[in-house]
Amino acid sequence: MTTSTPTITGPVAGTVTPKRPRTTRAFSWAQLVQALPGALRKLNPAALWRNPVMFLVWVGAALTTVLAIAEPFLGAEPSGGSPTPAGFTWGIAIWLWLTVLFANLAEAVAEGRGKAQAASLRKTRTTTLARRVTTYDEIRDAAAAAAETVEVASAELRLGDVVVVSSGELIPGDGDIVDGIATVDESAITGESAPVVRESGGDRSAVTGGTRVLSDRIVVRITSKPGETFVDRMIALVEGASRQKTPNEIALGILLASLSIVFLIVVLTLNPIASYAASPVSIAVLVALLVCLIPTTIGALLSAIGIAGMDRLVQRNVLAMSGRAVEAAGDVTTLLLDKTGTITYGNRRASDLIGMPGVEAGDLARMAALSSLADPTPEGVSVVELAAVRGIHVTEPAGSAFVPFTAQTRMSGVDLAGGPQVRKGAGSAVLAWLEASGSPVSGTTRAALVRETDAIAASGGTPLVVATFDPSTSSGAVLGVIHLKDIVKDGLRDRFDELRAMGIRTVMITGDNPLTAAAIAKEAGVDDYLAEATPEDKLALIRREQQGGNLVAMTGDGTNDAPALAQADVGVAMNTGTSAAKEAGNMVDLDSDPTKLIDIVRIGKQLLITRGALTTFSLANDIAKYFAIIPAMFMGVFPGLAALNVMHLSSPASAVTSAIIFNALVIIALIPLALRGVKYRAASASAILSRNLLVYGLGGIIAPFIGIKLIDIVVSLIPGF
Template sequence: MSTTLISPTNSGASGDTPTRKTASAFSAGQLVASIPGALRKLDPRTMWRNPVMFVVEIGAALTTVLAIAQPFVGDASTSTASPTSLAFIWAIAVWLWLTVVFANMAEAVAEGRGKAQAKSLRESRTSTMANVVDGYDPKTDAAALRSTMVQRASAELTLGDIVVVTAGESIPGDGDIVWGIASVDESAITGESAPVVRESGGDRSAVTGGTRVLSDRIVVQITSKPGETFVDRMIALVEGASRQKTPNEIALNILLASLTIIFVVVVLIINPIASYSNATQSVPVLVALLVCLIPTTIGALLSAIGIAGMDRLVQHNVLAMSGRAVEAAGDVTTLLLDKTGTITYGNRRAAEFAPVSGVSLERLARAAATSSLSDPTPEGKSVLDLAHELGFTIPTEVTGEVVPFTAQTRMSGVDYADGSQVRKGAGSQVAAWTGVTDVKIQHELDAIVTRISEAGGTPLVVAERTAEGTASVLGVIYLKDVVKTGLAERFADLRRMGIRTVMITGDNPLTAKAIAAEAGVDDFLAEATPEDKMELIKKEQQGGNLVAMTGDGTNDAPALAQADVGVAMNTGTSAAKEAGNMVDLDSDPTKLIDIVAIGKQLLITRGSLTTFSIANDVAKYFAIIPAMFVASYPGLAALNFMQLHSPASAILSAVVFNALIIIVLIPLALRGVKYRASSVSKILSRNLWIYGVGGLIAPFIGIKIIDLVISLIPGF
């Protein structure tokens, strides 16, 4: 039989692959859209969850009542520039309310972005009719199966139901394929338009409700209850409805609440003590002092920082089951990485043509490439790619008979129309096919094969036979697990962060050592079993390390559950996704490195803004305290080195700055402080210089500018 062989080409659809749209870190439109939500959050039943801002709201309400009552009480100061004047009290009340609203806006903007993403997910969740089969038997043929189907709404499906889904139909619920193979469109979940293959009996058997079957037919066993599907959980999580505060966030909230209580007590005892020197203050001034004393900046932004951290993961197509997982990612000290698909591409690629003596590189490359024209495997395509990279012209069409690879022959190749032949395959089989007895050539070939094998590669020997029957060995193709580009640099960054990387592989120790050295990982575990992974994780945790790992199979589930951060692949089994505390919708194992960076960015953002908040409170003291007591203690005028216009202007300027700085910092809280791989000491030093010193300087500049503006207002 004569067949025309055509070189395979990359015939994928042109154009960009559409992905799910993600919200920008901050925009004026988001700010405006958040106003209704911010006003709804003024409900005390909501505000009490944030003790710092709850105290500010009480102060705002109290000051408002005093402003309303002041004309009726009749003790307002005749000087409109006095801290007891009606204009001053109303100004303080308005800016205190704005402080609370601005704080609520930070959280509302963060939640609003999650709700926008949830809306698109909700649109993907459809209520469809399912073909339910009672008493499913895998041996039942299609005709008999159809006769036993019962139509039932997807919302009525229960755990364990068996449904049949054919091309063009939506999968009615989360489940595992128990029979069949099909192409599935998961763009509603992952944002990627390229279909994926799902099949029974492996680690790619899990399917998600709401996705659509594009070809063939599959039988799915439902693994979720109504309202508890993967999409339902995604919607709840990205909306923030099920977001629980992390241990560190709770601890910081307790610290802020404690500081607030302390300052409330301090402010309450000021007047009794000051009465001995006739330096008592009005209630609005004391409220203003309290608001400037307590850490309002970080109190206002803390919740938004946590929500934005989970949102950044969602924008990377990673679903975190809890804020604790995101935070733990930032504290990870050991990273377990599968070799295949994570460190290497997973498919072996041709890396080198090694000709024997007397054979040119071009002759070997042409023979290897020609024999690969009909090879549809990634390895075969990589041989063609390597030949093109080396600059050799390979014919795209050859007339001959294809000789496919079989387990018996362990070779493949082409028998040309002119009677010549070419083969590539295992060394012993090709040697037997050629019948070459040249000892020198055999020794040279053995040396090349040994070198490639010891480097962890796979040798494919190439030989040809002329039409006259003369056979000769041309050389060897070096197939290797190619380490992904740029990984060595990323692992070096992780090392600077104090994170140890461990490669896990089923390869023999020799191959594992070679790949680990090329990739730049710190250690490796060869010939690993699921039990070995578990033991390694427990050993690391017993040594005080936090461990992160990825997995997709049922056999990975115990290790994913044991790890502090377990990232399950969306293509994996339901057991793996249930065991992990994160799910990567793109099923990209290398994303684990990005997850760690996002976790660290969350921790650094929280720490940086806390530093800034405490530092800028110090500057506000210099503005408000001299203004309060300068009349009774003239010596305090020396502290008024900013030369603020008047006591009323100084106090109001501090309150205004306290409110405006929240709005200024919302974009940073949502976007996150830029993370750079570095040691802890360098990160801390940079944090103190930028946000500590910056937090001290910014209020002095801001309060002075605001004071200059207020001084232009008649009466101030």
């Protein structure tokens, strides 16, 4: 099969696939209504026991309900020396059930958005016919391979099978292109309507099942088992089915469970104390006290915060393979960024031509352009364009032999018929060519050349040397230097300053020489750089950083990046990259935008800050509820406790009821914040902690005082309260 430039043909040409809708609102009443059935299903204790705090509330609600049913037959119990209003126990039971329901709503709303995204993904997971190659040795000729195929259902494909996919057909499964080049419509996965080019033998060889080939024909080796395709994993992850608790969530869960046990023991000891004073407290009040003192707010919202963090990544077309990866992004202290395409735009362009002493500018421009005619890279094309801007227009000379650019020779050029040979390329390669031709460069010329190339490299550019050699006279000469410039992206310095304020160290990785790397690093504002980097160098750098106690994040797209992606704490693989890279990383960027790594770190930090802020708020508002319930329970027994009734609540029954109502309502009020996340501002850890204590700690104390008092005013209007 002859490789050609793919063109969009057939009935699909020119069509525009609408982008997959993305959720932008963190919370709406419509989402609340849609999540209600799921929240009711989660009232099942088999689903709640994994959350010890809310399971304790469920037990309290069930116990209080039983007491409310039994009260007419047993007679009402005293409550702190005061008569219990009619319906008091039923009221406590109802609000306890609502507390559990509101906690379930928070999680159900977060999961609901993921299920909506999963529904759109399921539409791409259709069973199609695949042309499986039945006999092949190694795919060298696609036409021969395609001649021996059999049609099978895509569900029957197994790991290692080879299939042929032609224009207009759906790719039947995840795989790597082993032969051919084609344009592919990936809008079903990425939401982007623009087709992309996929080809064999490079870092853009991976294809995803359910995407459509728009032109040409490709041979694909299947790299996934049935039910384990990329789309299958996306569906499971966005639905939350495979979400596991992160280490921080587990640690926080243990803390919350420990606090709940402590408060349970405290509450169990209160009734004996009150009974000693001949004024026992009703079980309903004790349950209400326990629920108000345990950290129900963060216990109710903890799961929703984690799900929402992954959802925010999905909205930005980043697929996190686990909640652990999102959390690790928030703890990252070292960020490794490739220079090309991340820090710079990637396409270096010829910006200047510097001639050696005695060389005419026109001669240099003409020879530079001629040597670039066989160089199809963006750099080579830009040299021809620069010569044209300077009035030198070149065409292919008759009888000439072109020497194409290769990564091995690092040169391109032309052997003119009856004239000299012209070469353009890396300085060391061109000088070695002249020396091998028998015309080494003199010391004076070499010194002038080194001076010019070093100046270009120090400015952040890349020097290419232009030289000629005349076989008839066995004489060669260096004509000059081409200045290639790689432009740093706008606004990156400010973003790196923000990362520095977060305490994150940025390291630029590049294959450029140290002088060029230093200049670009200075212009971009990164903290450090690794020049002339190999895959082994990247892996060694990550290990050194981790041994120093740092958490490392990096991006990559090639098979040679896989070891470093696997070693990094946060490895973001590009969707355009190889299957090996996507398997090694713990995140996949569907847009293949390396700069998105900065946004991923911000989302991870926002997740951690949101969890910390709401934990602070939850623990702080327990203080206010303590002042509401404890004095109300024991004022009749210990009159001195009346001094603690700083809110001047109307009655003990009203105080308990108001506190339990506030405890439930604050959960529903904080659901939007849990889903949206606390707004993140770049600052040091100490500054963030101080802000959280001030805003959410102090707010967590003040808000319940106001809320409980307002609810008490309403409750006191009910007869008996």
